[in-house]
Amino acid sequence: MAKIGIEKILLLTFFIVMLYLGPGILFDHKIKHDFPFAYGASDAFQHQVRTEAIKDIGNRFEAPYIVKGFKDFVIIYPPVMYQLAIMLSYSSGLEIYDAIYFVVVFFAVIAALIMYFVIKEFNKTVAILSLPLSILIFSFPASTGFLWGHWPSVLSQSFVVLVFWSILRREIKHSFILIAIAISATALTHTSETIFAIIFMAIFFGLRLAFKKLTKREFINMALAGMIFLIISFYYLVIFINTWAVKQPFVFAVQPLWDGNPGFYIAGFGLLLIPIAIGLIFSISEIKALHVAIIAPIVMLIGSYMNYIGFEVRSFQLRFFWPIYLSFFLGFGIYATSKFAIKKWNLMYASASFIILLVLFSGIVKFPALMQTDIQTIPYIPYLNRETSPGLMSPFHWESLSWIRDNTPKDATVYFFYGDIYSQDAVLRNTKRIHQQVDPEDFVKALQERKIKKEYITEFPGDTAGSFYQRPSFFHFTSPDLPSGFNFGLKSICNFDYYVFDKVSRQNVLAQYNLLIANEMLKKGAEVVFENEAVVVLKSNNVGGDCIEEGNF
Amino acid sequence: MLEEIVLKKEIFDIKELKYLGILFLLALTAFKIAFFRENSIVLLRSVVAIFWLFVVPGYFLMLYWKNNLDFIERTVAGIGISAAIIGIFSYYISLAGLNLRFHAIVLPLIMIFAGVIINLKKLD
Incomplete structure (x- = not known):
């Protein structure tokens, strides 16, 4: 009989808990609903209706009822999310309004697991300690990404995590295919995340070059990945460059707050900022290791603050995934500081810590607020804080x-x-x-x-x-x-x-x-x-x- | 001879196919816990759909890297890779004219077939 490892049990536990407390609560513990459930804003319906329209009439043109009666206006939205929702709808029998929401939420859970494998390659204990924080993508205000319909951005960020993993695995044969597929998926899901993925790769390989660790094979792999990405994405990139890039050009601007939206600000991590900051400091000290697990969260943290140089909403959207991106800092911070007390971490200590963190973040214990500001409620420790709500639709x-x-x-x-x-x-x-x-x-x-x-x-x-x-x-x-x-x-x-x-x-x-x-x-x-x-x-x-x-x- | 090669353990690791089966049951259990208010048939259909669209095609595509990555990592990453490929190519074949209702059948089949062929060639 095969040995069932503790790690597998932890992963399964995490998957069940995250499904239960995330989409479970969001969808009232059902998958199928009688109406669009937990839709909190117009954008959610926008994507749902477009998916219905594509299912009815195909990908080329917007349905007339979406574009004021016109019949020849092209669809300029990136297609992947809509395609996945339609296929899931046909396969499962779910209505589009359930299928599309489920796709976005499900792949966010998968992204958390993929990030685990990225961090595991650095240190297994740190990965186990990091994993529970991911659950907070379903807590307010990060959950705004789901409720308010920022679905293309959320799904594209799931593919950004896949980019991290593919870069981590760049040494395996023909890895350039995986890298190209992952980047193309970001471009055809929500193209602004592709920019951040490219920034990550530029910094990662730039550092490798600076530290004289960039190999010829890596260079060739990335060149091949780039060529395949351009071939795959060319058709849509032509649309993007001639539409979105024209009507939303980059303009330098400083935007500290996300007006009209419940944005996620760093103080929302409460006292967790202490181990996160420690993890960040230790990460910077380990930067010469040039590990994806270290560089990816640093880059995404920087990216999340590029609202100060004109990236506006695109940077604020990255923060929906802060509990995933920054989970490494939390895990590393706890691991590094506890080394004074625990000389040698073993799987039992890691598992116990994992369970404790999962309980803390799950909302079983409701901690009071540390402070209330004009912008946000700062918690002692953030936890899942959302109840089920049917949303706008009745x-x-x-x-x-x-x-x-x-x-x-x-x-x-x-x-x-x-x-x-x-x-x-x-x-x-x-x-x-x-x-x-x-x-x-x-x-x-x-x-x-x-x-x-x-x-x-x-x-x-x-x-x-x-x-x-x-x-x-x-x-x-x-x-x-x-x-x-x-x-x-x-x-x-x-x-x-x-x-x-x-x-x-x-x-x-x-x-x-x-x-x-x-x-x-x-x-x-x-x-x-x-x-x-x-x-x-x-x-x-x-x-x-x-x-x-x-x-x- | 082709049949013999295909049935060799190196291509179709029977143990891993059993793991896929166990994974399916675990996923069904996880879904039953998370979505306890849902009808069992709906749950079953949903999990089957997820496995058909993402898990199984991803597994077969990622078989190429079987010697580099363990089963769990390969399967989880394969879910993402499968979603990426299916989403992208569904767009293009839809533009080419194939009705969307057939994509959910055709694309996973192509990916499973491609995964098997690629692995066969690798062994050859």
């Missing part, structure tokens, strides 16, 4: 969006009046219909003036981060000029086929105003085609005609 809203998707003509147009969640406008694309929505400010203003109007200021929501591209030829991209008032302006509400009214709202008066408008439309010939506890959908029988009597109430 079963009633999902039912109404699905009804429109399944029961209206494909070219129908939809107008959304006020809804608490509709400001996260990617939600609305789940109708798979061209849609527009009332501007909440104008809606409130009309309510305050006690007016029923035919024209409201209306937003025409859409994606690709606000700009669209056509592709007349392989290297040529154009961004069409849209007429003034197309995206946002005063529009008649009588030009739509369907109208959506929320019957409930956190501010009841807004829902009541919704229903007042709906009733006026019913008097003019509209009919109720769908209704549940939260939403009513009307169908216009006079599109373009007189759909509502203006007046005061």
Whole structure:
């Protein structure tokens, strides 16, 4: 009978605990849900809807309901996440909204395990001590990466960890293939992480050159990896260079805080900063060892602070994975300082420490906050601090969006009046219909003036981060000029086929105003085609005609 | 003769295939614990899908480095490598016109086949 090593038991324990406390809590301990579950912001729905669209119509063009009705706008988002989600959906029978979220979360867990093997090559005890910290990618604020839909960045960072591993294993035969595949995956998942992966490789091999340890074989391997990467990624890089790189060019700027977002700041590690700092100091002293396990976290730490030189959101996104990247410092710091007490670490000591750390981070013991600042809560020791939440979507809203998707003509147009969640406008694309929505400010203003109007200021929501591209030829991209008032302006509400009214709202008066408008439309010939506890959908029988009597109430 | 070579332990390490089987059962157990509210059939389908798309293709591709890396590391890294290859090539064959519904069948099969062939050539 094969000997079951303690290490394997620890890895299995970690995998189970991380699955349970991470995606387990996130998804209410289910994989399949009746609606998009734990979706916390518009971006999450943006990726979910795009995946649905690719599943329906393929990879070349955005679905019209994503890009304001246009049919020839190219998809400029990197494709890998969407492809993986579609294949998992087909294989497992899961809905896209479950499959895509699961892909992102699952590979974050795998990244933690891959990082273990990177660190293990340096020192097995340090690797065991490092592993538990990874669990904190599911704690607030790092978990924002999952909840708010920073999914391409999170998945790409999982592939960045694979880059670390492939560089660690650069000595094995034909390793350049593994390196090329890993870097290409970052580029085709979220290209900004490729920049950080390249920075890591540049620093790693630059140091090897400086210390006269760079071999000819390494040089050839990296050259081959680079060539294969360019071949694999060429098609998408042409899109990236002509779209994202144009509309989000690098601009030097100092941005200490991530405005409007619950960013992860270093003080969020609380008292763990002590062993982490010790680990960092010892790492720098060991830098001549030129080990991937030492250099990778140093580079990613530097990368996470490049928001001070213009990398803005891309640096803040790296911090979602701080519990993985910086885990080496924690493990090394504990290992190095405890050497005074424990002369010789063995697997039993390491295992006991592993269990203790896992318990500390799991949230079983809820430590008080050390300090509250304007920016963050600084803990004594960070721990998993999130409860299950269904997120933005409710079963009633999902039912109404699905009804429109399944029961209206494909070219129908939809107008959304006020809804608490509709400001996260990617939600609305789940109708798979061209849609527009009332501007909440104008809606409130009309309510305050006690007016029923035919024209409201209306937003025409859409994606690709606000700009669209056509592709007349392989290297040529154009961004069409849209007429003034197309995206946002005063529009008649009588030009739509369907109208959506929320019957409930956190501010009841807004829902009541919704229903007042709906009733006026019913008097003019509209009919109720769908209704549940939260939403009513009307169908216009006079599109373009007189759909509502203006007046005061 | 090809059959004899393929069935040799050096290519198909029966012990490692057993480990894959054990890994599947452990993964199923882990999923059952983590997602205890989920229907068993859904869990089974999900784990089978993960193994079909990522674990098994990754294992066969990484067989080439069997002498350099131990089973666990090879399998875990193989999951990432498989995801990378499948994600990238699914994009390109989709652009080429193959309907996405077939990718989940075709791509893992190609990768498993490629892994076996590469290993055969290595032995030759």
